Amino acid sequence: MQAIYLTKNGKAKIAFEKHEIEIKEPGKGEIAIESEAFGLNFADVLARLGLYKECPPLPTIIGYETVGKVLKVGEQVKNIAVGDRVVAFTRFGGYSQYVITKAVAAVKISNNFHVGKALALATQYTTAYYAAYIAANVREGEKVLIHAAAGGVGTALVQLCKLKNCKIYGTAGSDEKMEYIKKQGVDVAINYRERDFSTQITEKLDVVFDSIGGSTFKKGYRLLGSGGRIVPYGAATQLEANNFFSKLKFAFSFGIYHPIGFIMQSKAMIGVNMLRIADDKPEVLQYCMQNLVNLADEGKINPKVGKMYSADELNEAHTALENRETIGKIGIKW
Numbered sequence: 001m002q003a004i005y006l007t008k009n010g011k012a013k014i015a016f017e018k019h020e021i022e023i024k025e026p027g028k029g030e031i032a033i034e035s036e037a038f039g040l041n042f043a044d045v046l047a048r049l050g051l052y053k054e055c056p057p058l059p060t061i062i063g064y065e066t067v068g069k070v071l072k073v074g075e076q077v078k079n080i081a082v083g084d085r086v087v088a089f090t091r092f093g094g095y096s097q098y099v100i101t102k103a104v105a106a107v108k109i110s111n112n113f114h115v116g117k118a119l120a121l122a123t124q125y126t127t128a129y130y131a132a133y134i135a136a137n138v139r140e141g142e143k144v145l146i147h148a149a150a151g152g153v154g155t156a157l158v159q160l161c162k163l164k165n166c167k168i169y170g171t172a173g174s175d176e177k178m179e180y181i182k183k184q185g186v187d188v189a190i191n192y193r194e195r196d197f198s199t200q201i202t203e204k205l206d207v208v209f210d211s212i213g214g215s216t217f218k219k220g221y222r223l224l225g226s227g228g229r230i231v232p233y234g235a236a237t238q239l240e241a242n243n244f245f246s247k248l249k250f251a252f253s254f255g256i257y258h259p260i261g262f263i264m265q266s267k268a269m270i271g272v273n274m275l276r277i278a279d280d281k282p283e284v285l286q287y288c289m290q291n292l293v294n295l296a297d298e299g300k301i302n303p304k305v306g307k308m309y310s311a312d313e314l315n316e317a318h319t320a321l322e323n324r325e326t327i328g329k330i331g332i333k334w
């Protein structure tokens with residue numbers, strides 16, 4: 001069986017190499033999966049460019065999720081059996097035909113569950129579920145702002161906030177994405193390449209989901225009303241800060257905050273990093289994934305799959321994600 005290794009930082013076409021892998025046995029509490037497909041996430045682009053601190057030293061296998069059949073189970077695994085089809089979160093190691101991960105990071109799915117939709121549930125929907133339903137605890141009818149609303153996590157946030165009948169402001173960067181997010185249920189779609197969202201929104205918000213960072217974060221925080229929560233979970237604009245001074249400028253552009261300000265204005269900032277949740281609270285990750293599989297089975301959410309590529313097209317897939325051309329989830333089929 002093969003895996004795709006990240007061997008160099010830089011452009012997608014020089015970064016990856018496919019190699020045979022050594023087949024190891026799953027340890028206590030682990031399962032081994034023969035993968036049908038793996039998903040791509042924006043953090044993979046950051047890892048490839050050498051901008052992701054958590055990425056293991058190169059050469060390494062990146063990737064946060066896989067869908068496939070369980071080949072082997074380690075000791076003390078109770079929730080999963082050999083032969084089950086699962087969607088699983090992987091803490092790196094996803095770009096492989098043979099994946100070992102914790103059983104608690106896997107959830108069973110039916111044989112007819114669409115492979116791309118299942119991949120979307122693992123990292124992007126789980127991040128959105130945790131951010132919206134646990135961190136921000138979005139309530140019925142609240143007013144929310146979702147940045148990069150046409151992306152993987154963005155689409156998931158829109159669908160999950162729609163289930164709570166929220167009024168949704170969504171931003172994205174093209175006319176095609178405007179049409180898409182309106183169809184998904186965004187009430188006020190703002191193309192932030194043409195308009196400043198902070199002047200387009202004239203009412204106070206309850207929740208802002210921010211994956212952009214910098215001045216976008218600062219403007220979002222200012223839009224919150226009393227009881228408002230801002231959930232930072234990414235900083236995509238760090239791609240534009242490529243030297244020491246622009247990085248420093250980027251860091252300061254978030255704004256400076258003090259707990260007394262949070263008390264006086266009754267506002268909250270709640271950071272989300274799903275790697276930390278996967279490491280320290282894997283049962284919470286599993287809870288989110290299981291609820292999402294149930295919501296999908298009930299037809300209450302419907303992940304959008306932008307495109308499934310072949311393993312030989314990994315470079316194209318990575319480049320499209322980096323160039324902001326993708327909508328919803330993209331993945332690679334073996």
Ligand SMILES: NC(=O)c1ccc[n+]([C@@H]2O[C@H](COP(=O)([O-])OP(=O)(O)OC[C@H]3O[C@@H](n4cnc5c(N)ncnc54)[C@H](OP(=O)(O)O)[C@@H]3O)[C@@H](O)[C@H]2O)c1
Nearest residue numbers: 041042151152153172173211233234236237272273274324
């Ligand atoms: N904290 C966590 O645990 C966690 C977990 C998963 C994802 N994330 C973060 O969530 C965000 C979305 O992830 P995803 O995998 O779903 O990706 P995605 O949203 O499908 O793709 C990234 C999107 O970000 C937008 N964007 C804004 N500024 C950008 C810039 N300077 N460069 C490139 N893209 C930019 C683009 O949409 P427009 O064209 O509309 O601008 C782009 O399509 C990422 O920032 C990611 O790091 C965090």
